[in-house]
Amino acid sequence: MSIQLVDYYHALLDNYLNNHPGLSIYDDCKKFANNVIQDDIPPEEIVKLHREYVDERELSETDIKRSFDILHEIVKYFGYSYRDYKKLIDRVEVHDKEVDLAARLQQTMLKTEIPQFDSIQIGVISVAAQRVSGDYFNLIDHKDGTMSFAVADVIGKGIPAALAMSMIKFGMDSYGHSQLPSDGLKRLNRVVEKNVNTNMFVTMFYGLYEEMNHILYCSSAGHEPGYIFRAEDDDFEEINVRGRVLGVSQQTRYQQDEIKIHIEDMVIIFTDGVTEIRKPDGEFIDKKYLLNIIHAYKHMHPQDIVQLLYEELLTLQDPGKKDDLTILIIKRVN
Numbered sequence: 001m002s003i004q005l006v007d008y009y010h011a012l013l014d015n016y017l018n019n020h021p022g023l024s025i026y027d028d029c030k031k032f033a034n035n036v037i038q039d040d041i042p043p044e045e046i047v048k049l050h051r052e053y054v055d056e057r058e059l060s061e062t063d064i065k066r067s068f069d070i071l072h073e074i075v076k077y078f079g080y081s082y083r084d085y086k087k088l089i090d091r092v093e094v095h096d097k098e099v100d101l102a103a104r105l106q107q108t109m110l111k112t113e114i115p116q117f118d119s120i121q122i123g124v125i126s127v128a129a130q131r132v133s134g135d136y137f138n139l140i141d142h143k144d145g146t147m148s149f150a151v152a153d154v155i156g157k158g159i160p161a162a163l164a165m166s167m168i169k170f171g172m173d174s175y176g177h178s179q180l181p182s183d184g185l186k187r188l189n190r191v192v193e194k195n196v197n198t199n200m201f202v203t204m205f206y207g208l209y210e211e212m213n214h215i216l217y218c219s220s221a222g223h224e225p226g227y228i229f230r231a232e233d234d235d236f237e238e239i240n241v242r243g244r245v246l247g248v249s250q251q252t253r254y255q256q257d258e259i260k261i262h263i264e265d266m267v268i269i270f271t272d273g274v275t276e277i278r279k280p281d282g283e284f285i286d287k288k289y290l291l292n293i294i295h296a297y298k299h300m301h302p303q304d305i306v307q308l309l310y311e312e313l314l315t316l317q318d319p320g321k322k323d324d325l326t327i328l329i330i331k332r333v334n
Contacts (some may be wrong), residue, residue: 001041005041006049008032009053012028013053016066016070025070029070029077030077033076037077037078046071050071058304082178084302115140115141119328120331121302121327122303122331123301123302123306123328123331124326125307126326127325129322129325134154135153135271136151136165137152138150138173140173145211148179148208148213149207149209150184150204150205150207151271152165152271153202153271153272154200154202160196164200167195171188171191172188181208181217181219181256182255183244185219187193188202190250191246193249201246202247205226209261209330215258216258217257218239218261219243219256219260220242221244221254222245223269224271226241228267229262229298231262231265234295239259241255242255263332266294266298266332269327269328273323274313275287277323277325279317284317285313293312297309301331304331306328
């Protein structure tokens with residue numbers, strides 16, 4: 001304990017024993033207690049300090065008994081502090097249980113199998129910054145040569161976000177193979193608008209890949225732009241579909257694009273946890289930098305590409321500013 005606190009305590013006792021106890025003394029006791037609690041000094045140290053004070057001074061029996069008023073007042077604040085601490089711990093435990101429940105809910109309800117096709121390869125990685133992710137992806141093989149897929153980002157966390165994503169997955173899984181992205185987003189928008197908290201919105205890139213003609217139909221609800229790597233040109237082009245985020249208005253309509261995919265072309269979709277990564281110096285990484293990494297590994301399987309890209313991002317990212325991130329790559333092969 002610091003000399004200043006020892007002197008403070010001695011002064012408290014001197015003032016109390018030499019004068020009639022008043023409100024100011026108890027205010028000083030509270031101030032002293034706050035200081036020792038902040039310095040993480042246990043009550044035993046205060047008792048020891050009090051005993052030393054009594055031993056050093058020739059106090060009457062009456063003064064010794066009166067001095068315990070100060071000790072009692074100060075130790076009392078430790079009780080208040082402990083009760084507040086216990087309440088905080090109880091709240092944290094309840095919150096942790098809720099987060100664990102949400103995490104299990106995601107793992108059970110949002111599990112997605114990666115479809116297998118002869119002429120396309122798929123790579124995907126989705127990593128949560130915390131136990132519960134605000135990102136979501138889904139891939140549906142309709143068993144007729146078409147595949148629906150979506151990458152979404154829920155603006156919200158915890159159980160509400162997990163529930164919102166489970167509703168979206170159920171909505172996607174319940175639609176037929178003919179569900180075009182613009183229609184899919186229109187229906188999902190109604191689900192989100194009716195059933196999700198008004199402060200929670202969802203961005204989504206929705207695609208339908210037709211393997212027979214190798215055509216990508218796609219729409220976006222306020223999501224990060226997707227990219228196409230054109231093998232013939234050895235360059236990237238941005239997918240220029242735009243739309244309002246899900247959950248704002250039931251009347252929202254979504255534009256749809258139709259894109260031909262050639263051999264060795266790749267469809268690339270991110271969430272903003274990728275494109276808005278901050279480096280330790282506070283600067284955002286450049287999207288061109290991300291695409292250059294993908295370009296360097298273009299000859300590899302998409303699953304290897306997304307894994308290598310993720311590992312590269314880990315070396316750049318400020319550990320204190322992590323966000324959920326998802327990367328999906330679909331590659332046409334012979």
